[in-house]
Amino acid sequence: MDLGSPKIEAVLRLCAILLLVLVACLVGLDSQTKSLVYLEKTVTYKDLKALQALVYVNSVAACYNLIQLISRGSFLARYKGSFKSSYRYVDWGCYLLDQTAVYITFAATSAALEHSVLVVTGAEAMQWMKWCNKFTRFCDQIGGALICSYIACAFMGFISSISALNLFRLYSPKHFLLLKTN
């Protein structure tokens, strides 16, 4: 009977979901209006494509983890029985999906970070001006969201490690990609 792994996995998934939703809200609801010299300008996440992508990716990742959490919960019965190798296709699926989810979320977060760094520093060589000295509160909120997003990625990384453990411990330690016979 192995109940340790699903419980840890469920807690990690719940944390990841909460963080992913928090990030999507922090970025999606962030907006600041400021009157520059002669016009009023409002910035939202829609002005930066990378932030828009971050909101969408994090929402999808949160939904995916919620579905996994629910389906795993209803699937828990199988862990109460003995080890069965016939579930290895499910484990392969979970492993690949978890890996994909963490890589895509991580890529979206890194892209948003790179874009944000450019907004903070500007790029002199390209005559791109910096904006964060004008929209400070907006930028601070995005910064907090990016930190949360990286923490969510770390949780999802742990989850994908547990998926890998659940999958690969079904295989023989002596032969490559051969299932255990016990």
Place this chain on the structure above:
Amino acid sequence: MDLGSPKIEAVLRLCAILLLVLVACLVGLDSQTKSLVYLEKTVTYKDLKALQALVYVNSVAACYNLIQLISRGSFLARYKGSFKSSYRYVDWGCYLLDQTAVYITFAATSAALEHSVLVVTGAEAMQWMKWCNKFTRFCDQIGGALICSYIACAFMGFISSISALNLFRLYSPKHFLLLKTN
């Protein structure tokens, strides 16, 4: 006797090293000079911080994979003996290092891609002008390098899956994080 896994791993590592070096060279040696209205402007990878980071990260990743390849080659003897759980610390180290390597390379590539997209499209909301209509050859070379970098990431992803397999198949399929006794 399990010789399949180390052989596949060695081939994958070699491919990854070649691609990573190729990317570092493509980006690092890319440069284009063009006379704009009244001045001559040369662009290199040093004008974009994300490209600079990509060159450094890919060089370090190539070195890491080379070290792993050499040390694994000299360590191959252990695979000729029977399964020994005393090597699990080495396997844990390899797994964590491989995971770190692929995540950092992937993040650097995604950040460089995001920066490159900005250079191609510009950002109207921020009054950032596009540059690729002026430096076409430079941009094409960077685009090719980014594709190679993503392929290298895929190879490194496979390698980290093999590391996970090598590590986690030492563990019992029935109990969480308990080593097998056979």
